Structures are given as structure tokens and as C-alpha cells.
Amino acid sequence: MRVAIVGGGINGVMSAWALRRRGHEVALFERGVLMGATSAASSKLLHGGLRYLEQGDVRQVYEGLHERRWWMQRAPMLTRRVELFLPLYSHAPHGRLALAAGLTAYDLLAGRARLGRHGWWSRGRMPERASGLKPDGLRGAFSYWDAQMDDAALGRWAADRARDDGVVIHENTDVLQIARDGELRTTHDASRFDVIVNVAGPWARALLDASGIASHTQLDLVRGSHLVVNRAIEAGFALNLPSDGRLVFALPHHGRTLVGTTEVRQTLDEPIACSVAEREYLLDAYNTFFVNGIGEADIETTFAGVRPLVDSGKSAHAQRRGETIEVEGRVVSVFGGKWTTSRLLGERVAATVGRLKESS
Numbered sequence: 558m559r560v561a562i563v564g565g566g567i568n569g570v571m572s573a574w575a576l577r578r579r580g581h582e583v584a585l586f587e588r589g590v591l592m593g594a595t596s597a598a599s600s601k602l603l604h605g606g607l608r609y610l611e612q613g614d615v616r617q618v619y620e621g622l623h624e625r626r627w628w629m630q631r632a633p634m635l636t637r638r639v640e641l642f643l644p645l646y647s648h649a650p651h652g653r654l655a656l657a658a659g660l661t662a663y664d665l666l667a668g669r670a671r672l673g674r675h676g677w678w679s680r681g682r683m684p685e686r687a688s689g690l691k692p693d694g695l696r697g698a699f700s701y702w703d704a705q706m707d708d709a710a711l712g713r714w715a716a717d718r719a720r721d722d723g724v725v726i727h728e729n730t731d732v733l734q735i736a737r738d739g740e741l742r743t744t745h746d747a748s749r750f751d752v753i754v755n756v757a758g759p760w761a762r763a764l765l766d767a768s769g770i771a772s773h774t775q776l777d778l779v780r781g782s783h784l785v786v787n788r789a790i791e792a793g794f795a796l797n798l799p800s801d802g803r804l805v806f807a808l809p810h811h812g813r814t815l816v817g818t819t820e821v822r823q824t825l826d827e828p829i830a831c832s833v834a835e836r837e838y839l840l841d842a843y844n845t846f847f848v849n850g851i852g853e854a855d856i857e858t859t860f861a862g863v864r865p866l867v868d869s870g871k872s873a874h875a876q877r878r879g880e881t882i883e884v885e886g887r888v889v890s891v892f893g894g895k896w897t898t899s900r901l902l903g904e905r906v907a908a909t910v911g912r913l914k915e916s917s
């Protein structure tokens with residue numbers, strides 16, 4: 558079948574690649590450059606997402622942990638294991654037992670894909686790489702293992718593999734409209750496809766609206782910002798904020814520290830950029846935990862992205878991260894999804910297109 562993919566983020570690329578491997582003729586249209594939006598503005602973690610266990614989303618965690626291994630095995634030069642410390646203070650929202658249970662489950666769900674066993678370090682025994690935490694009320698810290706990636710480079714690596722296998726990629730090509738019968742109109746021309754896969758991330762619903770195609774799915778657009786600050790750290794930290802119970806990461810990042818992220822609802826008309834309030838929030842989060850505080854002058858750069866979360870009527874923090882796939886005529890739309898699990902998302906898109914082929 559002739560398949561068009563709209564969107565050159567990681568989900569578009571992995572969908573295109575999966576479809577091509579199943580023998581379809583695939584063209585991908587990206588209005589900017591590949592990995593130019595959300596997929597290069599992530600926290601750069603390949604992970605199961607410890608906090609999704611709290612929401613009972615065991616499947617999301619299981620898939621993330623196993624997909625993490627897939628990326629690490631395929632692209633070791635763009636991925637690496639990272640140790641994270643989760644400090645436990647007397648004011649923490651979760652007790653030691655609850656955290657130990659969560660981390661044990663995290664290790665067990667990873668099975669053979671586990672990168673290392675979690676551990677507990679009492680305050681007097683904390684290793685040098687976990688130093689710098691404020692001592693007041695500190696009981697100790699858990700350590701656990703996840704992985705970091707260079708999201709933009711890893712996404713381009715995947716796009717190169719897809720291109721090598723025969724996916725045709727058109728950058729700087731805005732898709733203006735799509736139709737249920739497979740017609741796709743770009744800034745350059747119009748053509749007809751057997752299937753169109755709308756995987757435009759935060760813009761997926763807007764493209765349907767502009768095309769007059771109905772959808773049951775509402776997207777909850779939630780901006781997340783990061784600071785890059787001029788501190789070198791060896792290990793990462795998962796910081797459970799006492800003020801709102803959110804988890805903020807401080808991660809090693811090219812000899813600097815990446816601090817993120819935030820959750821701010823936004824519309825597509827607003828600029829996707831870190832606001833003054835978010836800068837303050839992240840500086841405060843860091844300074845709540847570390848003795849050597851940081852200020853505005855320590856921020857080297859900031860970046861932001863918009864999570865396309867499938868709206869279930871919950872708070873931004875509690876919305877599930879999994880994807881929803883919707884079919885309307887010859888248009889397959891994909892909403893949501895995580896970077897880590899984009900390969901699985903691509904497989905599911907290819908299976909959906911396969912079913913369309915059988916029924917046509």
C-alpha cells in the first residue's frame with residue numbers, strides 16, 4: 558500500500574520504519590526538520606517511568622523498561638546507563654517501605670532488561686556521587702538505574718535507518734489538509750494515498766480539525782520545560798517535591814545539570830518556551846534539595862516541549878502516557894505516547910494499517 562506519514566518526530570519516524578519493513582511504500586512529511594519539536598525537548602530518559610507505578614500503569618512501565626533495552630542494544634553510542642538517587646526526607650510524601658516496594662517492582666518488571674539493582678543508602682553511608690543534599694531531615698536515599706539518550710541524535714539515527722530501508726522523507730513540507738479518502742494536500746502539491754497516518758504529536762488533533770475529520774479524542778497539551786545549569790554531577794537525582802508531590806529530575810547532561818520538568822497547560826497559539834514562572838519553579842525545586850543553591854546566573858539555556866496527552870479529565874500529572882490510535886476512513890490518527898516506547902507505537906500503527914489492508 559502507499560502510506561503517507563504526517564509528522565517527523567520519533568513516533569512518525571518509528572511508524573514509517575515499521576510500515577516500510579512490512580513492505581509498504583512509505584512517504585513521510587515533516588513541516589520543519591526531523592526531530593524539530595517535542596522529540597528533541599524530552600528529559601532524555603529511556604525509562605519505564607517509576608512514577609507511573611503509583612498510577613497503577615504497570616503496562617506502561619513494563620513496556621518502557623523493555624523498550625529501553627531495545628534502544629540501548631541498537632544504539633549504544635547514543636545511550637547510556639545512569640544511576641539515579643531518590644532522597645528520602647522526613648517530610649516526604651512516600652515512606653521508605655512504599656518506595657522500596659515501588660523500586661522492587663521496577664526491578665522485577667525489567668526482568669533480564671534490568672540495568673542494575675536498586676539500593677538503600679542511609680544518611681551516614683551516602684556515596685560521594687550522591688553528596689550535596691541538604692542534611693535537615695534527610696534519612697537516606699534509594700538508588701536505582703535507568704538510561705539516558707541524546708534524543709535528537711537518536712531520533713535522527715532511527716530516521717537514517719528508515720531512509721536506508723526505503724522510507725522517502727520530505728522535510729519543510731507542511732501538510733495543510735488530509736481527507737478520509739486518502740487525499741493529502743501539502744504546501745507543494747496534492748496526492749492520494751491508500752492510508753494516511755496522522756502522527757503529528759501535539760498538532761494531530763489540529764490537523765484533523767483543519768481537515769474537517771471528526772475525532773473522539775481530546776488532547777491535553779501540557780508544556781514541560783527544562784533548565785541546563787552550570788553544575789557538573791556524576792549521578793542523577795529524582796526529587797520528590799514537598800510542595801506539590803511532583804517528581805523533578807536533576808540529571809547529568811554534557812558536563813552540566815539538566816533540571817526538569819514542569820507541567821503547564823497551553824494552547825498551540827502560545828510560544829513553546831520556558832516561562833519566567835517555570836524558571837523560578839525549577840530553581841526552587843533544585844534549591845529545596847541541594848546545599849549549593851543555583852540562581853538565574855547559573856542557567857545556561859532552557860528548552861521546552863508540549864506533551865500531547867490523551868485527555869481523560871484528570872490533572873496533567875495524573876493523565877496516562879500511553880497512546881490512542883483512531884481510524885476514520887483511510888486516516889489513522891495517533892495521539893499521545895512516550896519517546897521510549899515509540900518503536901512499539903510504530904508496530905501498533907503498522908498492525909492497524911495491516912488490518913485496513915485486509916478489510917479493503
Ligand SMILES: Cc1cc2nc3c(=O)[nH]c(=O)nc-3n(C[C@H](O)[C@H](O)[C@H](O)COP(=O)(O)OP(=O)(O)OC[C@H]3O[C@@H](n4cnc5c(N)ncnc54)[C@H](O)[C@@H]3O)c2cc1C
Pocket residue numbers: 563564565566567568569586587588589590591592593594595596597598599600601602603604730731732733756757758759760761764779780781782818861862863864865893894895896897898
Ligand atoms: C518536557 C517533556 C519531557 C519528556 N521526557 C520524556 C522522557 O524523558 N522519556 C520519554 O520516553 N518520553 C518523554 N517525553 C515524551 C516524548 O518526548 C513525546 O511523547 C514524543 O517525543 C512525542 O513524539 P511525536 O513524534 O508524537 O511528536 P513530535 O516530536 O512533536 O513530532 C510531531 C511532528 O509533527 C510535525 N507536524 C505537525 N503538524 C504537521 C503538519 N501539518 N504537516 C507536517 N508536519 C507536521 C511537527 O513539526 C513535529 O515535528 C517528554 C515530553 C515532554 C514534553
